[in-house]
Amino acid sequence: MIFKRPSSSDSAPSDSAVEQMVRSHRLRPLELLPWIVVVGAYFVFPEYLPLGSQILIMILFAISLDLILGYAGIITLGHSALFGVGAYAAGIYALHVTGEPLSGLVVAAVAAGIVGFVSGLVILRTHGLTLLMLTLAITFLIAELANKAGFITGGADGLQGIAMQEIFGQFRFDMFGRTAYVYSAVVLFLVWLFARLLVHSPFGRSLTGIRENVTRMHAIGTPVRKRLVTVYTISAMLAGLAGGLLTHTTQFVGLSVLSFERSGEIVIMLILGGIGRLYGAFVGAAVYMIAQDELAKADPVFWYFWIGLLLVLIVMFARGGILGLVDQALRLVRRKP
Amino acid sequence: MDVFFSASISILFHGLAFAMVLYIISVGLSVTMGLMGFANLAHGVFAMAGGYLTTTAMNTYGVPFGFALVFAAVAVALLSVVLERFLYARLYGAGELEQVLFTIGLIFMAVAVVRYIWGPLPQRMLLPAALSGQIDFGFRSFPTYRTFLIAISLVLIVVLWLGIERTNFGAQVRAAVDNRRMAESLGINTGRLFTLTFALGSGLAALGGGLGADILAIHPAYAFEYLVYFLMVVAVGGLGSIRGPFVAAVLLGVSDTAFKYLVPEVGAFVIYIAVIGLLLWRPAGLFGRA
Numbered sequence: 188m189i190f191k192r193p194s195s196s197d198s199a200p201s202d203s204a205v206e207q208m209v210r211s212h213r214l215r216p217l218e219l220l221p222w223i224v225v226v227g228a229y230f231v232f233p234e235y236l237p238l239g240s241q242i243l244i245m246i247l248f249a250i251s252l253d254l255i256l257g258y259a260g261i262i263t264l265g266h267s268a269l270f271g272v273g274a275y276a277a278g279i280y281a282l283h284v285t286g287e288p289l290s291g292l293v294v295a296a297v298a299a300g301i302v303g304f305v306s307g308l309v310i311l312r313t314h315g316l317t318l319l320m321l322t323l324a325i326t327f328l329i330a331e332l333a334n335k336a337g338f339i340t341g342g343a344d345g346l347q348g349i350a351m352q353e354i355f356g357q358f359r360f361d362m363f364g365r366t367a368y369v370y371s372a373v374v375l376f377l378v379w380l381f382a383r384l385l386v387h388s389p390f391g392r393s394l395t396g397i398r399e400n401v402t403r404m405h406a407i408g409t410p411v412r413k414r415l416v417t418v419y420t421i422s423a424m425l426a427g428l429a430g431g432l433l434t435h436t437t438q439f440v441g442l443s444v445l446s447f448e449r450s451g452e453i454v455i456m457l458i459l460g461g462i463g464r465l466y467g468a469f470v471g472a473a474v475y476m477i478a479q480d481e482l483a484k485a486d487p488v489f490w491y492f493w494i495g496l497l498l499v500l501i502v503m504f505a506r507g508g509i510l511g512l513v514d515q516a517l518r519l520v521r522r523k524p
Numbered sequence: 525m526d527v528f529f530s531a532s533i534s535i536l537f538h539g540l541a542f543a544m545v546l547y548i549i550s551v552g553l554s555v556t557m558g559l560m561g562f563a564n565l566a567h568g569v570f571a572m573a574g575g576y577l578t579t580t581a582m583n584t585y586g587v588p589f590g591f592a593l594v595f596a597a598v599a600v601a602l603l604s605v606v607l608e609r610f611l612y613a614r615l616y617g618a619g620e621l622e623q624v625l626f627t628i629g630l631i632f633m634a635v636a637v638v639r640y641i642w643g644p645l646p647q648r649m650l651l652p653a654a655l656s657g658q659i660d661f662g663f664r665s666f667p668t669y670r671t672f673l674i675a676i677s678l679v680l681i682v683v684l685w686l687g688i689e690r691t692n693f694g695a696q697v698r699a700a701v702d703n704r705r706m707a708e709s710l711g712i713n714t715g716r717l718f719t720l721t722f723a724l725g726s727g728l729a730a731l732g733g734g735l736g737a738d739i740l741a742i743h744p745a746y747a748f749e750y751l752v753y754f755l756m757v758v759a760v761g762g763l764g765s766i767r768g769p770f771v772a773a774v775l776l777g778v779s780d781t782a783f784k785y786l787v788p789e790v791g792a793f794v795i796y797i798a799v800i801g802l803l804l805w806r807p808a809g810l811f812g813r814a
Contacts, residue, residue, distance in 0.1 A: 262621050264628075309800055313807045315620060316563050316763060320755035321800060327752055328796040335789065447748060451628060458625055488639050495632025502626040503614065 212387035221469045225372050229365075236364035237436075242476045243371040244432045249457045249468035250382050251425035256454070257463030258386055259418050260398030261311070264450050265322030266426055268306070268329045271445035273299040273427025275333060278346040278440040286352040288435050292374070295431025296424040302329070303423020307416045323447065330445040345441035349434065360436070367436035374432060378425055382465060385421070394418055395463075455494060458501055461510030470509050533664065535782045541670040543777025544677035545736030547770050550757040551684070552725020558701045558764020560616055560718055566627040567729060568747035568754055569634040573600050574730025575742035576638060579647040589652045593734045601727030608722045616718075631747045639744040646743040673735055680731075681770065688766055697721055701764050756799050762812025771810060 228239055248270055255261040276298035277291045285291075310321040333340045341347065353359050358366045385391050396404045397411055404411055434440050443449065452475070460471025483490040505512050553567040577596035581587040587595065607630075615623055651669050658665040688694035699707040700714050708714050733742070740750055757776060761768030776795065783794045803809070 256621075260621075262624055264624075309804060313803060316557060316755065317759040317803060317807065317809070319563065319565075319624065320752065320759045321803065323752045323755065324796045324799055328793065328800075331793055331796075335793075451632075454625070454628075462621075488636055490636075491632045492636030492640075495629040495634075495636065498625055498629030498632065499611070502618075502622050502629065503611075506622065 212383075218466070221466065222376070225375075229368060229372075233363070233365075236368045238476065238480055240364055240367045240371040240436050241433075242473050243368070243375050244429050244436070245453070245456060245472040245476055246468050247371075247375045247378055247432065248426055248429035248453055249460070249472045250378060250465065251422045251429060252453055252457050253462065253465060253468050254382065254385070254394075254422045254425070255419055256457065257467070258391060258398065259394040259415060261415065261419065262319055263310075263322040264319055264447070264454065265306075265324075265326035266422075266453055267445055267447070267449035268322075268326040269299045269303050269423040269426035270430040270433075270449065270453075271329065271333070272302045273430030274434045274440045274444040275340055275346070275430075276427065277431035277434040278349055279339060281349045281351060281434070282346060286350050288351055288354050288370070291351075291435060292428055292431045295427045295434070297427075299427020299430065300420050300424035303426075304416065304420040307419035307423070311412060311415045311419065322450075326445065326447060326450060330442060333442060333445055341440075343442060345439060346434075347439060349438040349440070351435055351438060360438075364436070371432055371436060374428065378428065379465075382425070386465060390414070390417075455498060457508075458498070459508050461508035464510060467508055467510050474509065530664070531785070535785055536778060537666055537674075538670065538785075539778030539781035540774065541673050541777075542739055542781055543773040544674055544681075545732050545739050546753060546757050546777055547773035548677055548680060548732035548735065549729045550754045550761075550769050550773065551766065552722075552729050553754055554758045554761060554763060554765060554769045555697070555701070555721055555725055557758060559697065559704075559721055562612065562616065563620055563623045564612075564627055565624060565751060565755075566630040566634070566747065567725075568751050569631055570600050570604060570726040570729040571733030571736075571740075571750075571754075572634065572638065572742065572746040573603070574733035575737045575740075575746065576642060576647060577730070578734030579649055579737055579742055580642075583648065583650055589655070593731060596734045597727040597731040600730035601723040604726035605719060605723045608719055612722070613715075613718075631751075634747060635744050642744070644744055646741040647737065649737040649742075651738070669738060673738075676735070680728075684728075685766065693720070756795075758809075760799060760802060760809050762809030765809070765811040768809060768811030 225243070229236070232239065248266075251269075252263075252266050255263065255266075273295035277295040280291050280294045306325050310318050310325070313321060334342055336342075337344075351360050354366065354370060358370075360366045360370075386394075393404065393409050393414055396409065397414060401411060430444060433444065456471040456475045457467055458471065459467075459475055460469065461467030479490065482493070501508060507514060549568070549571045552570075553564060556562050556564050556567070574596045577599055578592045581592035581595055582589060611626070615626055655669045655672055657668050659668040659671050688697060696707070696712050696717055699710070700712060700717055704714060733740070733746075740746070753776070757769050757772045760776065761770070761772035776799075779798065780792065780795050783790060784792070787794075806812075
């Protein structure tokens, strides 16, 4: 049992469930709001664009996590492994093959996808605490590999001196982070279109079914394990894409991309926004990153205390995250005529 | 041949000491998991708290080692009862994700609090004179403290196993692990049983943290850093089992020590791969029920 996903359609209660299902994939005007913010921020906060591209990358990473955690109900604490593989793949490719960014993104996604597929085959045989432990073990394994294989990963020093070429041979990565921001925003937009398509497809529906009642899905003949491995691989590729973007925009890769803390943080961002609803990633990542930028500088130790407390409070009182609270508030307002 | 023999003895000895600490800390986690199906990732926090209380009582207040250990274990057990009654108990019926998030939140808070009080550096363990130095066994000598650690842990484990096998309380715990609803129908107060078991497991973890401060260094990231070890012991041993984690801890402790000693370049690598392989073969662990 996982956090209940509120029905994604905000239609009147008289609608039948079937109508809701049929209409849920249609684009609602509210879904464009994040994109208005993304475009608006470029013009309103030009001095914050580097932070902005970090946020966009984290949103992409959180969406990839939402596919497996929110929709398929796979609880993982090792998602940074896939992010990190993407980041390192993009960095190594840029250093040793070419600094061309778009092929670098493909390399990052494919590398993470392969690791995701293989590790998915292993971990998805188990469940519960064992699965969780395996995701941790695989993360530590890959982090240890990156640490020890210094001749290719740079070890504890990380990969330095990455020089990216222009995108399409046209757009240079400038020092104000304008290109990086637009680049991240475009990639995120394409991923959002894809993820939206995916979760509303029959495939996406079957994932929700597996999350809610795996026995029944087995009984109606769904190839459960195949579906789970597939979504895990897709999610890994998207996480790798996010990692690759981070490498391209910061032109550096360090061991921290593989850390357990990063896995924990991305889960927290997703939970904070709201899980299993695609837009939780946007809200959670933005709120977390901005709060961290403002608060963590002043007192990094207590930043973690507040994050921990927030997590406990969300679990106790607000399981739908920020968007869940918004839903509840809206429902209260609507009930009163 | 002599070098080989002496190296094996060292590995076995230090591996065993490590295994004892791992087992004493993790056994509570296994029981919590088996009894309540609760994924308590914050279990390491109790061990960390035990380690901090023990070292502080000894280093700052000059409390003798034995008393410091008992004090830490009792204090942590009491603290855990408060946490269990007010927070954990509210999530027994909840989903796994909620439990995982809640306990991660607890770890984050504990790490911050510990850093705030004790600072980022590891705590020093000042051993009493009687326990420092080497002890001579005739054919070779061993560090006294590690020898003491293995001996006292074995005594603890025997007491624990006898308690689970022979006492009324132990029988109730076993009944509740096997079939909670049946146990409830027979009039066993499982709510109280949970609280007591939770306190016992946390107290043991604190004891393990204090006893093992020499092996698992007491520092703020403790609860995160060693979490994967505790989880491996429990997952390999089999959830809910009492003896499974012992076998798992010995396997893990000895092989981890062996690889770090013989091939430091690959380090913890082999262990992770071995654990993954073992769980592919037996997803429910060595002694778990599938």
